Amino acid sequence: QVRLVESGGGLVQAGGSLRLSCATSGRTSSSYVVAWFRQAPGKEREFVAAITWSGGSTVYADSVKDRFTIFRDNAKNTVSLQMNSLKPEDTAVYYCAAEFVSGLPRLPNWYGYWGQGTQVTVSS
Numbered sequence: 001q002v003r004l005v006e007s008g009g010g011l012v013q014a015g016g017s018l019r020l021s022c023a024t025s026g027r028t029s030s031s032y033v034v035a036w037f038r039q040a041p042g043k044e045r046e047f048v049a050a051i052t053w054s055g056g057s058t059v060y061a062d063s064v065k066d067r068f069t070i071f072r073d074n075a076k077n078t079v080s081l082q083m084n085s086l087k088p089e090d091t092a093v094y095y096c097a098a099e100f101v102s103g104l105p106r107l108p109n110w111y112g113y114w115g116q117g118t119q120v121t122v123s124s
Helices: none
Strands: 002-007 010-013 018-026 032-039 046-052 058-060 068-073 078-083 092-100 118-123
Touching: 002 092, 018 032, 018 092, 018 118, 032 078, 046 068, 046 078, 058 068
Parallel strands: 010 118
Antiparallel strands: 002 018, 018 078, 032 046, 032 092, 046 058, 068 078, 092 118
């Protein structure tokens, strides 16, 4: 069983930074992938970034590339999302997701484990 707990959301002004963390407990393996998704009111859940647990390969949505960085700390069993140069359109509930899968899927239905979400609000 895998359990994911997000932390680090909050309110920030445009241009500011936030770091989200996802604490993962339970089993991991070489095929373990952790991703971040986000969902704004009235919109579908959107892929943000993903990372492999073993090799640290990453992939980003075009909308956050060069502003967000996903990284892992295997010793602490956490995956973090450093968000810089935040924009009002980044406002959403951010979810951590995980699955045992090859590659770096971008569709939410590939992921079977989800955290409860953390709110990020960027004011203009």
